[in-house]
Amino acid sequence: MADYDYDLFVIGAGSGGVRAARLTALGGKRVGIAEEFRVGGTCVIRGCVPKKFMVMASEVSHALEIAEGYGWSFEGTKFAWPTFLQAKDVEIARLSGIYAANLGKAGVDLIHGRAVLKDAHTVEIVGKDQTITAEKILVATGGRPWKPEDVPGIENAITSEEAFHLPELPKRIMIAGGGYIAVEFAGIFAGLGVETTLIYRGPNILRGFDDDVRAHLAGEIEKRGIKVILGCQHTSLEKTDTGIVNHLGNGMAIETDVVMFATGRVPHVKNLGLEAAGVELNEQGAIKVDPYSKTTADNIWAIGDVTDRMNLTPVAIREAVAFHETVYRNNPVHFDYEAVATAVFSQPPVGVVGLSESEARHTCPGAVDVYATRFRPMKYAFTGSDERVLMKLVVDATSQRVVGVHIVGPEAPEMIQLAAIAVKAGLTKAQWDATCAVHPTMAEELVTLKEKQSQNTNAG
Structure with missing residues (x-):
């Protein structure tokens, strides 16, 4: 057998990649993991966790309204966006540090840098003149926000990733999209006092959910002050001295300070060197895998959002566990995607x-x-x-x-x-x-x- 640097090398230190790396290292294997940004991945750094903090911050305004009905009175209440951002960033840094520390305790070598496949067993760390070989490779690079590039002025719009770091809270925002990210951020900004408009090209929000849920939620979020425009989309975005004018397909022109596109996420496969390693993509542009997360290359597996099966953090973690059981414990296991809450x-x-x-x-x-x-x-x-x-x-x-x-x-x-x-x-x-x-x-x-x-x- 060839002498490799690692038994397993993981590309992407998000929730799925970290779990697979730790389990495998704790089982006595030599494991390395590369991360081009920060340990923790989408969920911890720019997804579920900071978003939940934002939701909790924004819910306070509604809680104060309810409290007044119970006899409480408040004077001079105000929200300080910079104070919140600082507290949020401190906590995210702490969580990222815990992830990194846990990798170290398990004996995993953490490499900060972008990993690119050169062939089925070789990985290059871009910009570091470092080449690594591994018997087995696991790709867990997650997904990235997608914006429609054919909309004139789209460069003036942000995605959810930038929304976590806005230098100041806007007075007006337009959010394009009808999925969970769009709906959640609409609630966040509205709760923080921002004049919020949600626009979606479909007949109702949350496509794929139960129709009663979709209709009920659409009505309820309007009660929270969110303006919902359905069956319509942007034709262009125009930057002006006072903001951004949203030109819509129904002829409306609405000026806001910020425009956020939450129009979907795509697997992060760009410039990974997948083709050089013999890893094929499916018709949707995700890494093609079998039920046991194995790709079309014999020694390469993929888990999490990059496979676009069920894009949820706990699912990526379960896929990581199944990968470890199948590959390193001689116990073929695949995750059951039925009845996932x-x-x-x-x-x-x-x-x-x-x-x-x-x-x-x-x-x-x-x-x-x-x-x-x-x-x-x-x-x-x-x-x-x-x-x-x-x-x-x-x-x-x-x-x-x-x-x-x-x-x-x-x-x-x-x-x-x-x-x-x-x-x-x-x-x-x-x-x-x-x-x-x-x-x-x-x-x-x-x-x-x-x-x-x-x-x-x-x-x-």
């Missing part, structure tokens, strides 16, 4: 696991039962707010298994994590009903829903 940290937030009503009607062999409720949370009883919660259960009428749970409202992400256990376990509606409610809570509605909303035969 997800959350949208919009305001109000969304929690979802399993099938939407439409998906269930196309995949369940017989009829589908739907149970749904909309109600005002107890928290808003004193505030005069007309904000409402949506809870929906989708049930396979034949087996009576609960195959989908959809929640829009306060603490939805926390509730859906526990509901996911029941859905993954295949529990029936009767078993949900047999679970005693915790009162008074919003979550009790999940086990007290009795009236079927509808029962139709399978559409497909």
Whole structure:
């Protein structure tokens, strides 16, 4: 066998790459990992974690409104964007340091620099005159924001990555996109007092989610002061002395201080040298892998967003564990992508696991039962707010298994994590009903829903 520098070399020190590197090194293998930016990857540095801090900061304004209904009074409250940014950056640096330290403790060699494949076993660290060989290579480079380059003036728009470091909080912002990133940032900026407009070319936000969830959330975020423009997109962006004019397909021209495009993310495969190593891409431009994350090169694997299978941090981590078990522990394992819970940290937030009503009607062999409720949370009883919660259960009428749970409202992400256990376990509606409610809570509605909303035969 050839003498390589490493048994495993990982390209990309995000959540998936770090987990795979640590597990493999702890198993006694020689492991190296390269990162061109900062250890922690998209989630820790420019994604889920800093975004959640921003969500929590922006929710305070709504909490103050609720508090006044309960008799509290506040004078002179104000938000200092620079203070928040500094606190956020300090915490992100701390978390990145923990990731790097954990790699070191596991015995992983961390190389700061951009790694490019020269062939199936050789990696070059760009600008460092360093070449590394490895028996096996794992690509975990994640994804990057995408902007439509055919829109005139698009260079005047930012993406989510720049939104974390704006030098000052704008007074007006236009966000293009209808996915979770666009919806979450709309809530963030609106909560921080920014005049916020969300524009999306589709008929409703959150494509791919349950239709009731999409419609309900669209109405609820408008109650928070977000202007939503649907079925429309930019024709051009025009920089002026006072801001950026958004020229829209419906003839409107809206001036804002900042324009943010959250129109999707693409796998980060550019200039990685994949072709030289025999690694093929699929039709969507992601690295092509088999169920065990193996690429078209015998000794190269890929996990996480760069494979564009299910772009969630916990999924990348599970894929990393499965890779390690398969390759280094002689225990072939592949991740099960069914009934993976997800959350949208919009305001109000969304929690979802399993099938939407439409998906269930196309995949369940017989009829589908739907149970749904909309109600005002107890928290808003004193505030005069007309904000409402949506809870929906989708049930396979034949087996009576609960195959989908959809929640829009306060603490939805926390509730859906526990509901996911029941859905993954295949529990029936009767078993949900047999679970005693915790009162008074919003979550009790999940086990007290009795009236079927509808029962139709399978559409497909």
